[in-house]
Amino acid sequence: MRGGLCALLLLCAPFLAAQEPTPEELERWFEDDTRAQPYDFEVNSGELEFLAVMPDKRVPHSRNRLRILPTSLDDGWLEQSQCHENLxxxxxxxxxxxxxxxRDLRVVSASGIERAWVEGQSVQMENIGHGAVLCVAAAARLLRREGDEYVLRNGPFQRRFLDGYFPLRVSLTLEYPAERLRVVSVAPPGQPGFAVRHEPGRVTLEALFEGRLYTEVRFRAAQR
Incomplete structure (x- = not known):
């Protein structure tokens, strides 16, 4: 990344994180009342803490969709799309x-962002405005075979600035071939701040948290 104040979002083994700004840049940033300062929460050092109530400050929202295809059971490759809102x-x-x-990481759309481009396994952004939205798509090899189970792990999801972690909302929809797979377990378990919904062919996770979030869904072959 280039010099200057930077935020980093790490989601699904992607993340929004920070390159350390100079003291002068920090002073200008914190004294700028025209910006919606998102960093005046109590600073979390990385421990996962689910939030049962939405903070009254602006919280970015990452919407994620993963598709397990029938071919994924053989090669592990999934289709993925994400929209990061309220950046x-x-x-x-x-x-x-x-x-x-x-592979195939690409920017699908960007609004309220002066410039967005792919650089290696990252999407770089310049001059993000209020209410900005970034949507990307890619393929990732995430499905692993462990004995008689298929395992899908994601994370860490996190929103980091300097050495602190701040509230983030994550929605994850996982689609899978119900005629081939059945869900064995989802971790973490459902609790305030982390909702798990399951129907044939789809698992939906809704999380509001700070710190680092890892998720794991385990499958076995469906009965034929």
Whole structure:
């Protein structure tokens, strides 16, 4: 990343994180009353904490959709799309992916962002305005075979600025071939701030949290 104040969102092994600004840049940023300062929460150092009530400050929302195809059971590759809404209004930001195997990362659309482009396994952004939205798509090899189970792990989802972690809302819809797979377990378990909904062929997770969130869904072959 280039110099300057930067926010980083790490989701699904992508994340929105920060490159450290200079003291002068920080002073200008915190004294600028024209921006919606998102960083005046109590600072979380990374421990996962679900939030039962939405904070009264602006919270970015990451909408994620993953599709397990019949071919995914053989090669592990899934289709993925994400829209990051209500992004932090900062001069520089990046969505970083730490997947071991990823391909075809592309920007589908961007609004309220002066410039957005793919750089390696990241999407770089310049001059993000209020209410900005970034939508991306890619393929990632995420489905792993462990014994007689298929395992899909995601994370960490996080919103980081300097050394602190701040509230983030994540919606994750996982589609899978119900005629081939059945869900065995979902982790973390449902609780205030983390809702799990399951229907044949689809698992939906809704999370409001700060810190780092990892998710895991385990499948077995469906009875024929």
């Amino acid at each position: 932090d209004p900062v001069p520089l930001a990046e969505v970083v992916y730490t997947y071991r195997e990823m």
